[in-house]
Amino acid sequence: MKNSAAPEEHGEHTADWYRTLVEEVNDLATIVDTDGTITYVSPAVTRILGYDPDELIGHEGYEFVHPDDRERNAEAVEAVLSNQAESETVEVRFRHADGSWRWIEATMRDRRDDGVVNGILLSSRDVTERKEYQIEARTLAEEYDALLNNVEDAIFLIDVKNTDGDVRFEFERLSPSYERQTGITTEEVQGRTPRDVFGEKQGTELEANYHRCINAGEPISYQEELRVDEGARFWQTKLAPGVTDGEITRLVGITRNVTDRVERERQLRQQNERLDEFASVISHDLRNPLNVAQGRATLLAENADNEHLDSLLQALDRMEAIVEDTLTLARQGDTITETESVSLTDLVGECWATVETEDATIEIVDEVTFQGDHDRLRHVFENLFRNAVEHGGSDVTVRVGLHGEQGLYVEDDGSGIPADKREAVFEPGHSSARGGTGFGLTIIKRIVEAHGWELSLTDGTDGGARFEIEMTK
Numbered sequence: 001m002k003n004s005a006a007p008e009e010h011g012e013h014t015a016d017w018y019r020t021l022v023e024e025v026n027d028l029a030t031i032v033d034t035d036g037t038i039t040y041v042s043p044a045v046t047r048i049l050g051y052d053p054d055e056l057i058g059h060e061g062y063e064f065v066h067p068d069d070r071e072r073n074a075e076a077v078e079a080v081l082s083n084q085a086e087s088e089t090v091e092v093r094f095r096h097a098d099g100s101w102r103w104i105e106a107t108m109r110d111r112r113d114d115g116v117v118n119g120i121l122l123s124s125r126d127v128t129e130r131k132e133y134q135i136e137a138r139t140l141a142e143e144y145d146a147l148l149n150n151v152e153d154a155i156f157l158i159d160v161k162n163t164d165g166d167v168r169f170e171f172e173r174l175s176p177s178y179e180r181q182t183g184i185t186t187e188e189v190q191g192r193t194p195r196d197v198f199g200e201k202q203g204t205e206l207e208a209n210y211h212r213c214i215n216a217g218e219p220i221s222y223q224e225e226l227r228v229d230e231g232a233r234f235w236q237t238k239l240a241p242g243v244t245d246g247e248i249t250r251l252v253g254i255t256r257n258v259t260d261r262v263e264r265e266r267q268l269r270q271q272n273e274r275l276d277e278f279a280s281v282i283s284h285d286l287r288n289p290l291n292v293a294q295g296r297a298t299l300l301a302e303n304a305d306n307e308h309l310d311s312l313l314q315a316l317d318r319m320e321a322i323v324e325d326t327l328t329l330a331r332q333g334d335t336i337t338e339t340e341s342v343s344l345t346d347l348v349g350e351c352w353a354t355v356e357t358e359d360a361t362i363e364i365v366d367e368v369t370f371q372g373d374h375d376r377l378r379h380v381f382e383n384l385f386r387n388a389v390e391h392g393g394s395d396v397t398v399r400v401g402l403h404g405e406q407g408l409y410v411e412d413d414g415s416g417i418p419a420d421k422r423e424a425v426f427e428p429g430h431s432s433a434r435g436g437t438g439f440g441l442t443i444i445k446r447i448v449e450a451h452g453w454e455l456s457l458t459d460g461t462d463g464g465a466r467f468e469i470e471m472t473k
Contacts, residue, residue: 028104028124031111034081036060039119048104048126050097066093066101080108080120091127103131151254154178158210158251169193169210172250181257182228202226213239214248223258234262290319336451339371344408347374348400351381358394360385365401368408370471376447381410383444384467388412392464399461403468411466422457 028048031040038061041053056064065073069092076088088108093101105127111119148155155175161168171189179185184197194210195203205224213220219240227233235255242250294316301309345367352362362385381400388398392414403409417425426445444467448455453471460466 028122030061030106030122030124031119032061032122033119034117036062036077048124049094049102055097064095066095069093076106076108077120080110081117083110083117091131102126103128148173148175151175152177154181154255154257156253156255158253160210160214160249160251162247167211167214169207169251171197178255184228198226209237209239210251213241213251217241217248223262234259290316290323294320336373336376338373339451340374341369342372342374342377344368344370344400347377348381351378352385354378355382355385355389357385357389360389360392360394361397363397363399365399368402370408372451373447376450380444380447383441384410387441388414388465391415391417396464397462403470406471408469408471409466411460411462412464413460413462414464416459416464417457425457426455 028044029040029042030038030045032038038056038059041051041056043053045051045053045056062070062073073090073092076090079085079088086109089105090108091103091105094104096102103126104124106122106124109121110117111121154177156178157172157174159170159172161170170191170193171186174184174186174189189197193203194206197203198206206226209220209222209224219238221236221238223234223236225233226235234257236258237253237255239251239253241248242252244250294313297309297312297316300306301313345364348362348364385398388396388410392398392412396412396414398410398412400408400410426441445455448469451471453469456468456470458466458468
């Protein structure tokens with residue numbers, strides 16, 4: 001026969017067990033009476049909120065609740081006390097002993113004595129980290145939506161579904177900009193694969209890039225051809241993987257319609273090819289017979305005395321100068337891709353030494369180093385110096401220096417160029433100097449623009465011409 005404890009002893013053991021449970025459990029247990037006064041707080045309050053239980057007992061709980069959360073807290077209390085709900089769970093900010101605010105999730109139940117409600121039992125836990133994460137996630141989601149809805153570039157989201165190594169790509173969402181540029185809507189493509197939307201051929205090409213991004217495990221950039229209408233064919237796309245729990249579950253794509261740029265580049269390549277053909281004709285088919293004519297004319301002048309020979313030689317020399325300038329013009333307009341450090345002082349010295357300057361004077365006002373194509377820039381400064389001497393006179397003074405924070409200038413103290421003629425001087429064939437080819441300033445402008453810079457013409461400090469180069473990149 002089993003021995004049984006007396007009822008009183010059994011009750012004491014049960015009370016001890018409940019007391020131990022309340023004191024050791026991670027959750028915070030609190031009892032408040034019907035007017036909101038705290039009558040009991042478990043020891044967990046010290047660990048969770050930094051208070052000794054005696055610091056809270058006798059106070060109204062509302063004192064410690066954030067003002068913005070008191071109404072929501074009061075509504076939950078009222079619902080429990082009035083039997084509108086068996087229990088209520090509410091999240092409020094509760095003041096920590098150090099003055100900071102902690103998010104507390106409290107589940108409330110009524111406390112009864114002989115069937116009469118005489119208070120509320122609260123089981124609470126600290127959910128600050130979870131709440132802050134939710135707030136941060138909500139903020140990020142709002143920012144993400146704002147970006148998706150307002151960015152100029154087209155954005156598309158792809159779900160990545162991996163089943164036993166079989167990867168399936170499905171469209172998740174398109175930005176409004178994507179929809180405007182392509183005429184394709186989220187509703188039309190959501191849950192469908194690229195092959196479903198764009199057909200087998202184009203869809204396979206798209207998925208090949210998606211696989212490449214997954215295999216790389218990092219963002220990739222590429223240009224793709226995807227015809228969605230007559231005005232949108234070529235796209236510059238950047239694709240980035242989205243990782244969840246160490247696995248790529250989404251691809252985020254940002255793409256821009258570059259059809260106009262691609263078409264311009266194609267036209268430019270064709271123009272350059274034609275220029276190369278033109279330069280080849282001039283260089284070989286025209287220069288060779290010209291050199292023969294010059295040689296024969298020179299021999300004839302040495303063995304015969306004829307008043308027409310000097311004019312003939314001058315005409316042939318002018319033809320040679322035109323050929324050289326035309327070749328330079330055809331070859332110097334290509335975009336500069338490789339640059340080096342260039343000393344302005346050294347460059348000016350080299351160029352000044354190769355130009356017939358007679359009694360002209362050069363002044364280097366500033367010493368500066370910049371990035372550029374040294375060989376092509378020699379054409380720029382040689383032509384500028386030659387232009388200054390031809391138009392400013394044999395005793396002209398030429399100054400070179402720094403223009404603004406990022407630029408150069410070359411000016412002289414000659415007669416200058418009238419404002420109404422400044423645009424025309426850069427046109428091919430325009431020349432006011434006797435015997436000039438009219439290509440010198442055109443060559444200068446082409447080379448400056450090939451660097452990505454800008455060239456302008458204005459009045460010099462002493463009334464002459466001033467050429468300013470803006471190094472915009």
